[in-house]
Amino acid sequence: KVAVAANFQAAFAELAAHYDGELTPTYGSSGLLYAHIVQGRPFDVFLSADRARPQALVDQGRAYGTFVYAQGRLVLLVNAGSPGPAWLTAQRRVALANPATAPYGRAANETLQALDAAPRRVLGMNVAQAFHFAARGAVDGAFVALAQTLAQQTPAQRYWVVPDDLYAPIEQVAVAIRGGNEDAAGALLAYLASADAQARIQAAGYR
Amino acid sequence: MRRRASKQRVTASVPAGADVLEAAWVTALLALATTAILLVLAPPLAWWIARTRSKWRAPVEALTALPLVLPPTVMGFYLLIAMARSGPLGGLADAIFGAPLAFTFAGLVLGSMIYSLPFVTGPLTSAFRGTDAQLLEAAASLGTAPMPRFLRLVLPLHRKALVAAAVLGFAHTVGEFGIVLMIGGNIPGETRVLSIALFDRVETLDYAGAHAIAGGLLAFSLLVLTFTYRWLRP
Amino acid sequence: MRRRASKQRVTASVPAGADVLEAAWVTALLALATTAILLVLAPPLAWWIARTRSKWRAPVEALTALPLVLPPTVMGFYLLIAMARSGPLGGLADAIFGAPLAFTFAGLVLGSMIYSLPFVTGPLTSAFRGTDAQLLEAAASLGTAPMPRFLRLVLPLHRKALVAAAVLGFAHTVGEFGIVLMIGGNIPGETRVLSIALFDRVETLDYAGAHAIAGGLLAFSLLVLTFTYRWLRP
Amino acid sequence: MQLRVRGEVVRGSFALRADLDLALEGVAALVGASGAGKSTWLRLVAGFEPDAPALVEVDGERWQAPRQRAMPAHARSVSTVFQEPRLFPHLNARRNLEFAVHAGKREGTRLAFDEVVAALDLAPLLALYPHQLSGGQRQRVALGRALLAPAKLWLFDEPMSALDAQSRREIAPYLHGLCQRHAVPIVYVSHSLPEVLAVADQVLLAADGQVALVDSVSAFSTSFAEPLSGDDPGAVIHCRFQAFDARYRLSELAFGDAKLYVPGDLSAAGPEIALFIPARDVSLSTSSVHHVSILNRVDGEIEALRERGDSVLARVRCDADQGEAECLLARITHRSVDELGLAAGVRVQALIKSVAVRTGDV
Amino acid sequence: MQLRVRGEVVRGSFALRADLDLALEGVAALVGASGAGKSTWLRLVAGFEPDAPALVEVDGERWQAPRQRAMPAHARSVSTVFQEPRLFPHLNARRNLEFAVHAGKREGTRLAFDEVVAALDLAPLLALYPHQLSGGQRQRVALGRALLAPAKLWLFDEPMSALDAQSRREIAPYLHGLCQRHAVPIVYVSHSLPEVLAVADQVLLAADGQVALVDSVSAFSTSFAEPLSGDDPGAVIHCRFQAFDARYRLSELAFGDAKLYVPGDLSAAGPEIALFIPARDVSLSTSSVHHVSILNRVDGEIEALRERGDSVLARVRCDADQGEAECLLARITHRSVDELGLAAGVRVQALIKSVAVRTGDV
Numbered sequence A: 001k002v003a004v005a006a007n008f009q010a011a012f013a014e015l016a017a018h019y020d021g022e023l024t025p026t027y028g029s030s031g032l033l034y035a036h037i038v039q040g041r042p043f044d045v046f047l048s049a050d051r052a053r054p055q056a057l058v059d060q061g062r063a064y065g066t067f068v069y070a071q072g073r074l075v076l077l078v079n080a081g082s083p084g085p086a087w088l089t090a091q092r093r094v095a096l097a098n099p100a101t102a103p104y105g106r107a108a109n110e111t112l113q114a115l116d117a118a119p120r121r122v123l124g125m126n127v128a129q130a131f132h133f134a135a136r137g138a139v140d141g142a143f144v145a146l147a148q149t150l151a152q153q154t155p156a157q158r159y160w161v162v163p164d165d166l167y168a169p170i171e172q173v174a175v176a177i178r179g180g181n182e183d184a185a186g187a188l189l190a191y192l193a194s195a196d197a198q199a200r201i202q203a204a205g206y207r
Numbered sequence B, C: 001m002r003r004r005a006s007k008q009r010v011t012a013s014v015p016a017g018a019d020v021l022e023a024a025w026v027t028a029l030l031a032l033a034t035t036a037i038l039l040v041l042a043p044p045l046a047w048w049i050a051r052t053r054s055k056w057r058a059p060v061e062a063l064t065a066l067p068l069v070l071p072p073t074v075m076g077f078y079l080l081i082a083m084a085r086s087g088p089l090g091g092l093a094d095a096i097f098g099a100p101l102a103f104t105f106a107g108l109v110l111g112s113m114i115y116s117l118p119f120v121t122g123p124l125t126s127a128f129r130g131t132d133a134q135l136l137e138a139a140a141s142l143g144t145a146p147m148p149r150f151l152r153l154v155l156p157l158h159r160k161a162l163v164a165a166a167v168l169g170f171a172h173t174v175g176e177f178g179i180v181l182m183i184g185g186n187i188p189g190e191t192r193v194l195s196i197a198l199f200d201r202v203e204t205l206d207y208a209g210a211h212a213i214a215g216g217l218l219a220f221s222l223l224v225l226t227f228t229y230r231w232l233r234p
Numbered sequence D, E: 001m002q003l004r005v006r007g008e009v010v011r012g013s014f015a016l017r018a019d020l021d022l023a024l025e026g027v028a029a030l031v032g033a034s035g036a037g038k039s040t041w042l043r044l045v046a047g048f049e050p051d052a053p054a055l056v057e058v059d060g061e062r063w064q065a066p067r068q069r070a071m072p073a074h075a076r077s078v079s080t081v082f083q084e085p086r087l088f089p090h091l092n093a094r095r096n097l098e099f100a101v102h103a104g105k106r107e108g109t110r111l112a113f114d115e116v117v118a119a120l121d122l123a124p125l126l127a128l129y130p131h132q133l134s135g136g137q138r139q140r141v142a143l144g145r146a147l148l149a150p151a152k153l154w155l156f157d158e159p160m161s162a163l164d165a166q167s168r169r170e171i172a173p174y175l176h177g178l179c180q181r182h183a184v185p186i187v188y189v190s191h192s193l194p195e196v197l198a199v200a201d202q203v204l205l206a207a208d209g210q211v212a213l214v215d216s217v218s219a220f221s222t223s224f225a226e227p228l229s230g231d232d233p234g235a236v237i238h239c240r241f242q243a244f245d246a247r248y249r250l251s252e253l254a255f256g257d258a259k260l261y262v263p264g265d266l267s268a269a270g271p272e273i274a275l276f277i278p279a280r281d282v283s284l285s286t287s288s289v290h291h292v293s294i295l296n297r298v299d300g301e302i303e304a305l306r307e308r309g310d311s312v313l314a315r316v317r318c319d320a321d322q323g324e325a326e327c328l329l330a331r332i333t334h335r336s337v338d339e340l341g342l343a344a345g346v347r348v349q350a351l352i353k354s355v356a357v358r359t360g361d362v
């Protein structure tokens, strides 16, 4: 039984199709899944969208074996104009995930600071929301995940892949949960680390 | 409950149509169960609120409205804590049934009940307050005790309000999301309801799927509601 | 509205206490505005629903209940589409005010209104249905036209139901979350409301902060509700 | 006021036909047994049966006609006292009355608040809410409220059924006076024929699903018709006021060349006074009677006898003919008929024990 | 049935004191002007003033006492007809009646559904809903509903105020019969003294914030008391049934050694019959009168004269003394007093025009 961060849903489904074993994924926001694990919901593996929550589980002794299974990549998606640092003027309205709660939001925030850009911000709950703020034309652009633009087959000229050095890495960490089926958990974690899996993960827009 | 479905291999991204039907089924069951239980609990509570002169009336009335002021996700969060094995409700359920309430259909019903209660008691209380006291006296003078007076006179007098309140509660349970997400755990066939299936699609940017579910839900609800409301002819 | 706040740099972690006060202020404004507007729009609608013999009554009544069956987040999703510059409402607002409705306080009010409408019309309709037709005839026989009849007789007759409905609408707007999240954009001082501040804390594992806000909200609401409900003495 | 009401009101298995075209003036009594359709007729005129295929015209103004949109009740210059008080429960008596004062702008007579309050003795009740009033008090407030609304026609559905005789006796002349002073006709529903024969200028009869005007109140009252079976019949007699004897407090009324003496000063009641003489208060004698406290004796001839229940009604045509033949009714026993040899054509003296004056006891 | 009601009901500025300890039997009339507190007293007995500091005891059973929890209304074996019909609007007449049949398990007489429906002529109304009934029909259904509930005591608050005379005449004897057959006493509210003097075995008077028993109905009726000012007074006379004359359809009643003749067969009305004789139907003569259709003549002596309005009331003590002195009241004019030289002590013959039998015309 795997708890999977919602933003990794598409990629995970792809992986599961090629995994040689039975998987029961539950998708949800990392915060929700974390709360469920803390409250004793039986999972074997937790694929979080961040590092903080798995770490907290490890600190509480509920999990072990932290392992970065993917690194998210931030892109700036725009509705008009050519995406890039110059696009981020003070007149633009740009959506980002809530920096306080979402890793992509945090990364976007760091990027804006690094570029010293101050567009008008609109906060979404997560990248998915930031994405459809942009997709619905409610904002001029949005910081979203590369995985999303790839999955939605967004034309490449509409987004700018933010260079890695502008933000601290968006590490998505997996852990095995104590008390679950630890053999199956080990097998899945091992598979995630395999070259085959990593290739698929990268193809989906992660590093 | 078709638990086997959850064991199946997950195919590509979006759950298939069968999944939606399953979620619809769970939703219908949940809404029916919640509404049925509320229709037993809410009328006496609303009647008490509408009629009592106790000084506890206002606080109790406020208490029934309280679930409203907390965002459902937050309510759900607290309910989750209460319903987990370590929580009071969950511990109790664990001791009795061998399973905590969290992540079960029963837990979902309980959570929805708490959250939908104000939507059922509210209209009922408003309607009950308008009861003609003279009719109650007349019934009493014929020898009818308070309980049969309530069952045989008050409820039939306010059958329209009962229908309206039930519909409100039902619809609200169908659309409920935050609590279901928190304490249900999105288990297909057991706690995965339509609102979550719909939310999943929005989250995964599967807008076509989202439109389809939302459209179906709306069209179906509009039909059912219109049909039900026909009974409320003036 | 302190728009400048939105221009400030957002610091990483959790908003400070001042932020909660600001969110509380926005919440209060939003709930008040929504309730005030609904108190103007809902009574005539509810009255029409309760009295008309038009064949459109049932469909319209169903329509007002529809916002209930969609999860608020999903409702918000569609409202966002409508309120964005490219959407019908947003385009209109853009043409008139030079700004679309999305991510504005006005947009939030509109969204909350749509979502809270059933909670205000529901109890009102239930109460209005119980109006003694004989009294309406009496008023008409004295020369009172339908409109003054509604204003001078029906509304005062049902003042308790009005209060109850307003409270329900107000409380529900306070706790509203999904729509605010979707079309508000979490802009401090403008569209960041308490429910979102609270949600943020839960999300960031700041449970102490969440407990504090939730506790404060509950305590405050309990007080206000109890106080208001005192008026509804039988 | 010219009133035309024609057509039908159907309510379930009950149908009421009206075919009326009359000049309303003063008090028109609407009588009939319980369930005969009196209230239904009032509802039609007042505008509460807008879908009935009927014609309602008042002074040439068309209020309702089949297959046309009826004028709504609030726009008709009619004020109704319903059979139930129908007070607004959330307003005290004063505010109930004020509601009528500020009700609307339709045409019609407006009475002064203070006058109505004084006439109906409402002052002690003004602060009370409907649920604090007694049944009779509620009815008085409802009557006051209807009087305060602008109207050209008043429809009163048993407005004093819950009042004691004293209150009735005080209020009835006031209503009668209003109706004269302001030229606002009253349609007054009652299920008691003697009650209304004593006050009515006109009588409308609801019976057999019909509402129709009774041609002559006098003729109707002595016609042996049994419209309200069980009621005590009586005769209506029209007299002229002659003089008031202050010593004995008796008014002398002329009735052809006969005289009638009625207690009380009737000089203000107008030169033409209608009296209601209940049959049970009339005795017949075949010779002149002396030393009896019965003052009023009228000579005449028995026109017809009719059995009614266990006794007999005699119609006596009075000698005091004034063009129109005036008749009296007397209720007597079978034994008296035999003992006195009463039959059509026998000359008798009618002894009238008591007499009710029209403006008096409603 | 032994009834004790003592204490006070305070409603705003109005306070009602009751101080009653009586054996109820048959019909007890509760009379008084509008607003005197009649309905309030009924509410106290029926259990709708549970907080009033009053004592209510029925046959030794304590229903209510100051500073004690009152027995709730539904548990008291009392069935009330309220002043308003209070029918359940969502049930048709039949279901309203059935509601009473299945109301509860308290003790008391239960009447048969069909009997009540027949007696009150409710059959044609059973399918109709309250809003489809006329005012009088509603009142009849409400009366039927109260009769069908189990009760040891019936409280009727003007149960026939909306009925026509014919219906009253039919229903009144039925109620009276019920009350005898099942030994269930009735407290019957009315604001009309003549109406109740004609039927009541006992009279309770509500006046000046008090409810008290009137000692003797006969004495009270001729006492010149003006409890219900404006009402027509009269006398209550107790007679024995003697014979029925089938030819003339007259019942002969003995009253001391005098005889009274009353239309109709009263043989079933029991050996003791109470008659109500309205003052306005009694004339006085100072010599014997002949050839008059007035059958009933009673010799006596004027005991007192009292002015009442524009005329005079004379109390006549009848020669036909039966231990208890029976008196008649006669309403006469000032002029007759003078012309006939009437004064206390003068011997007269009372001519009684009409007579109402107690079980008859309510």
Ligand SMILES: Nc1ncnc2c1ncn2[C@@H]1O[C@H](COP(=O)(O)OP(=O)(O)OP(=O)(O)O)[C@@H](O)[C@H]1O
Residues within 6 Å of the ligand: D011, D012, D013, D014, D032, D033, D034, D035, D036, D037, D038, D039, D040, D041, D083, D191, D206, E128, E131, E132, E133, E134, E135, E136, E137, E162
């Ligand atoms: N839906 C219906 N089906 C059958 N009969 C009906 C319906 N609605 C009304 N009625 C009948 O219509 C008749 C008219 O009633 P209405 O109220 O006019 O009588 P009324 O003359 O005012 O009598 P009352 O003196 O008792 O008030 C009644 O006999 C009533 O039963």
Ligand SMILES: Nc1ncnc2c1ncn2[C@@H]1O[C@H](COP(=O)(O)OP(=O)(O)OP(=O)(O)O)[C@@H](O)[C@H]1O
Residues within 6 Å of the ligand: D128, D131, D132, D133, D134, D135, D136, D137, D162, E011, E012, E013, E014, E032, E033, E034, E035, E036, E037, E038, E039, E040, E041, E083, E191, E206
């Ligand atoms: N809150 C109050 N304040 C002042 N007076 C009150 C209040 N409540 C009731 N009353 C008075 O109590 C009195 C008793 O009313 P009740 O209904 O008993 O009279 P009733 O004898 O039945 O009269 P009716 O024949 O008119 O029905 C009335 O005069 C009424 O005005």
Ligand SMILES: [Mg+2]
Residues within 6 Å of the ligand: D038, D039, D040, D083, D157, E134, E135, E136
């Ligand atoms: Mg009527």
Ligand SMILES: [Mg+2]
Residues within 6 Å of the ligand: D134, D135, D136, E038, E039, E040, E083, E157
């Ligand atoms: Mg009363």
